[in-house]
Amino acid sequence: MILLYPSLRVAYIDVVEDRVGEKQIETAYYSTLVKVALNKDSESAGPVQNLDQVIYRIKLPGPAILGEGKPENQNHAIIFTRGEGLQTIDMNQDNYMEEALKMRNLLQEFLTEDGIRQPSILGVREHIFTGSVSSLAWFMSNQEHSFVTIGQRLLANPLKVRFHYGHPDVFDRLFHLTRGGVSKASRSINLSEDIFAGFNSTLRGGNVTHHEYVQVGKGRDVGLNQISKFEAKVANGNGEQTLSRDIYRLGHRFDFFRMLSCYFTTVGFYFSTLLTVFTVYVFLYGRLYLALSGLEEGLATQRKFSHNHALQVALASQSLVQLGFLMALPMMMEIGLEKGFGKALSEFIMMNLQLASVFFTFSLGTKTHYYGRMLLHGGAQYRSTGRGFVVFHAKFAENYRLYSRSHFVKGIELMTLLIVYQLFGQTSHSTIAYIFVTSSMWFLVLTWLFAPFLFNPSGFEWAKILDDWSDWNKWISNRGGIGVSPEKSWESWWEIEQEHLKHTGTLGIIFEIILSLRFFIYQYGLVYQLTITNNNKSIVVYLISWLVILVMLVILKIISVGRRRFGANFQLFFRLIKFMIFVSFFAILVVLIVLLHMTIKDILVCFLAFLPTGWGILLIAQACRPLFRVTGLWGSVRALARAYEVIMGMLLFTPITVLSWFPFVSEFQTRMLFNQAFSRGLQISRILGGQKKERAASTKD
Incomplete structure (x- = not known):
């Protein structure tokens, strides 16, 4: 057969x-x-x-199509199955001959009572076989291994809150056929169809168990972009779970201890992750408020605050949480139980030498961004990750599209706050205190800004950098329009990035505006630190700073109108006019700097004050898009957004270009992050690429 x-x-x-x-x-x-x-x-x-x-x-x-494609297909397929047991297998899973021989024993578990009722879903462990491709694949393999073994074992017994977490599990077919199927397929509500099957089973009187004598092979993601898309999908799914009726009903019907266990095994982890990053923002903005208002100086001179060694020790210990070390603790426990604690210690050291803390800190930002966006605006979508074995170089523009809003923007904001705190904070006068306060946050910033390029194959190879720069310039300059994909044009990508704002509710728009107001409060505190104000606390100083911003916006409006009217037919004339505008603008700035006797610190403070304010204006304009379209200012908003994208791109691209000048950086990256076979393949491809260039040059001659 x-x-x-x-x-x-x-x-x-x-x-x-x-x-x-x-x-x-x-x-x-x-x-x-x-x-x-x-x-x-x-x-x-x-x-x-x-x-x-x-x-x-x-x-x-x-x-x-009534629901999401994947769960809808599963519910359609269940009609054509026979028997009393049903095993669902994902496309990235495999089975082994010896494991098939154990299926008779596994099906017998349906007849044994686990607690007060027979099981309705039999959970089995997974064997991750893609861990040797790269360091990222190794991290994901170990993380997934701990989740599908020691994690599932604990959730099943004694916590009794294991749901359906993967697709090697075996369903009681007759139980689920009469209770809505093996997946919950409501469109844009139930993205994580696997766990909703467990919710549905538990709410309707079922029981989910876990068995470790059977395992199914599974291929996990091996590249950072694949991993990030998977993390985004899971974070969106947890956002849906937070808002779902299923979690609400489970919370009302569980006893106190099962309710806590359910919270910390599903949405609780993502909510605590969101609070961790939110605390970083609150801490930095709070310290900045103390520094700019003068309260920090007053507190530092008081006797009871002058000896705060206990506080410094606490700040140093909390940095371990932000560095992601505690997230690796369950993984180390699992390796210790199965391979010995000596092996676990050696693997822990090797993982950190291969920058595991960088990877887990970067994943922290992915989870936080997509979970928070889902709570505010909804609109989760299924993201295809590919999950192939191929590890390839991702272009700069691709990384920018994927991580701009989730990591780069937030990293630059936190970096700006740290720089301002360094300029005006009292803690900066004490090197040890400043390191204790800000070291983990600097690590967070550098990780969010440069991890995608650090884990990118050939990320610091000069030839790839030149190609990436050419591709970036083409992408950022191309006009959008109907039928133009986001991969081809910045304008198309920018429009798609705002899709969640088009379908959100009034409450989501209000929250978006309130969160954007932090940039104006930050500007208010910073403009009074300029030496040219002579400690003048009048509101006129703040209004004058807004006058400078309005002048810059008018210049951008002129450029936007000029590009639309003269950019096609009078390119040379338009570029000449644009050049003269910028020259005149900078000449006026130089004159003002000389007349007002501005110092280098004043110039830096002006830049740090006005740049975030423009971004806040941009966020509010995007949230109030219909209003700006009616007033005819949407073209100016687009021009402002493009200017900010160019600035961010230059900030990210410059250090990468500098590092790519040194050949040993690329060699070190390849040998440290990838296995020997892949490293050898990269070296061969470089040799072949050089030979092709030589042949092409000789052919031209």
């Missing part, structure tokens, strides 16, 4: 049109089961697929 029909396709939509003569009677849609036979063609060397017309089919109500 396997040789004749090695493949069965389910949930395949078949369209049947019944006609009488030339008149169409009915168009019907069916979910069908099709078997594929591989027959040897006598005239050709390869196999030929023969589809056998329709084994079974079930009529659908219409052509519309």
